[in-house]
Amino acid sequence: MSFTEKDVLQIKKKGITTGEVEEQIAIFKRGNIKVNITEAATVGNGISRISEEDKKKLLSVYEGEKEQHSILKFVPASGAATRMFKALHNFADEFDPEKHELREYLDSTGDKDLQRFFRHLEKLPFYEHALEKARNNHPDYEERTSEVQTQLLVKTILESNGLYLSNLPKGLVPFHKYNTHIATAFEEHLIEAARYISVNGVAKVHFTVAEEDEEKFRSEWKQVKSRVEDKTGVKFEIEYSFQDPKTDTIAVDNDFNPFRTQEDKLFFRPGGHGALIENLDRLKEEIVFIKNIDNVVTESNIGKVVEYKKMLGGKLFQVQRSIFQYLKMLDTGDVTRDKLHEIQSFLKKELFLETESEKEITAEYLKNKLHRPLRVCGMVKNEGEPGGGPFLVKDKDGEISLQIIEGAQIDSDNPEQAKIAREATHFNPVDIVCSLKDHNGKSFDLNEYVDEDMSFIADKTKDGKPLKALERPGLWNGGMAKWNTIFVEVPVETFNPVKTVSDLLKDSHQPA
Structure with missing residues (x-):
């Protein structure tokens, strides 16, 4: 692949190399790689249904431990309302x-x-x-x-x-009307955050926004700050970040040559929400809740949402405690065969991690499986809403793990794969809590846990001409493919996205 001197300067200005661009073009030539789903994750087989008694225990765990952790809410909010x-x-x-x-x-x-x-x-x-x-x-x-x-x-x-x-950015569209004011999705995320992530009276919230919209969000915060802090009794630390230009990806024409604009410049496109793994990686906090900007409710409907957020957090703390204990034990190098089998059983029971072949389980093997970022994901019964779903997936090494898979990643031309996809009972509402540090308090390098094979090629147009666009592995799909994962059923009442303006007329968006 030959680039002109002008091309090289443009690529360098993006913060990437010509070699990286060539790697992206090679992905176009390779095409999309379909995943190998072995089963739909269902209740009892990949998805946990928490009893009322256990839910109370997990709520107690969360309330008892949260003040000992640094916690942040991460809200992807760069989308426009178009x-x-x-x-x-x-x-x-x-x-x-x-x-x-x-x-x-x-x-x-x-x-x-x-x-x-x-x-x-x-x-x-x-x-x-x-x-x-x-x-x-x-x-x-x-x-x-x-x-x-x-x-x-x-x-x-x-x-x-x-x-x-x-x-407007979607986060600044008026969502809810109260007697005294009208609230945007941005404001409602703060009200919600105060109820479950505040530590020592402070709630940290991070919004990823389009760079040109940052001042709009800052202006909105100035307008609502007194009202929100007076109402919640919580102080807020609000951060903003942008999708890094270096995560943009080259577009190609139908012959896999770099697509050029009418000005004869290389055409780069944003790499999709998967590029936000970079933003997540830069966070310093240990525990991060992730939720989309349009998934909020009015204050009168917030109780159940908060309750299940705390439950997911309690589950994370509970499992994290076991993982850390096992890792510290493995670090000593003095682990009995019975203890190794106990850890192996934990991996299967809690994380649904299995290998295709019966290999001798070693301390090093178990340490490698445990020493990863951890996420607990709420899953909602599928009632026709769009969204990726939870599946058990076999990777190229024959190992099976829990993954969130989008429909486009499944080989629908394969009757067996299509049948498994139809058996899915739940979908992903993006209701995630993550642990980003290891048992020694060191932050994981999240880029090490991305499955680059899960990038996605889509057909688009520019200036009336067809092109192929490359999206990086989705944030909660391929971007977290090598994380340890737990799926927990949550009620549909906790999922209230506003995809069209008419969704604002649903009961969850109407004040009592």
Whole structure:
């Protein structure tokens, strides 16, 4: 592969080398590698269902130990709200009040989310603000037909002379209306964090944001700081980070040559949320809760969410304690054969780690399996929501472990693999708590535990031309493939994402 002098300078400015770009191009030529799922993880076989009695014990463990740890909440929040408002953009482009009646148009689309949006429009947190703005922008608003009013209101929500909501980062879109204020997802994450991660009266929250949006988030924090801290009685330490440009990946054309822009520059794209493993790796805290920016609820619905967050944390502390004890024992080098078998049994029972062949279990082998980052992941019963799922996966060395797998990673053309995929009962809501330090208090190098084979190639376009894009192994998929993993069932009430604007009309987003 030959690069021009200008190419080399562009690559160097990204913080990477031509060799790394060539490695990425080799991945395109190789193609996507499908995973080998052996079973769907189900309750009793990879997923733990915690009894009410055990849940109380885990809550007690968490409350009893959390003050002894450094804890942080990590919220990927760089996504824009564009997709959330996609149906409204389509409506604004297609609906002609001179030709259509609203009901007739909605029936023709068959879009139930859009129908719900217009049926309960007045319950949206920004409805009154949008209505006021529409009236100010259009003095004859009240004289117009209801169809015209509807169209103007939607355009006011979307366009730059109105609220311009679809141009905001999703974390700053108004989500919930209370008697005294309207709260964004950003604010709700802070309210929630105060309930389970505060240590000595301080809650640390880290948001990954688009670099151009950092000042918007900082401005929002200035506006809500007094209200949030007065309400919770907790002080906050808020951090921001960006996706490092060096994690961007080269795009190629259909002949696997580097894709070039109209200015004849190499075209790099963000490497997907898997690139955030770098951001996670830079954290100094020991315990990190991970949750997506759009998965929040109103304060009246927060109780169960907090309860299960603490339960997951208690499970992490419980398992971490055993792992650390075993590692310290193995470090001495004086371990009996019976103790080795006990540790092997622990690996199978708690972490579902098994080898294909019967090999002699050594202290070094067990130490290698135990000395890894640990994550406890909440799993929700699958009720039709999109998202990756929990599976038992066999790697190229024949070893089986628990993994979160996206549908695109499964070989759907293989009848046996497709059958296993259909047997999945749960999906991944991104409800994760992690332990990032070892038994000696040393931070893991998280890049050592990424499965690079789980990168993903997708077909995209740029300037009207087709291209192939490379996404790094997903943060909780290939990015954590070599972590020790535990799946725990959590109730669906703990998963309340806002994928479309109509989701804000669900009960979990409506104040009591």
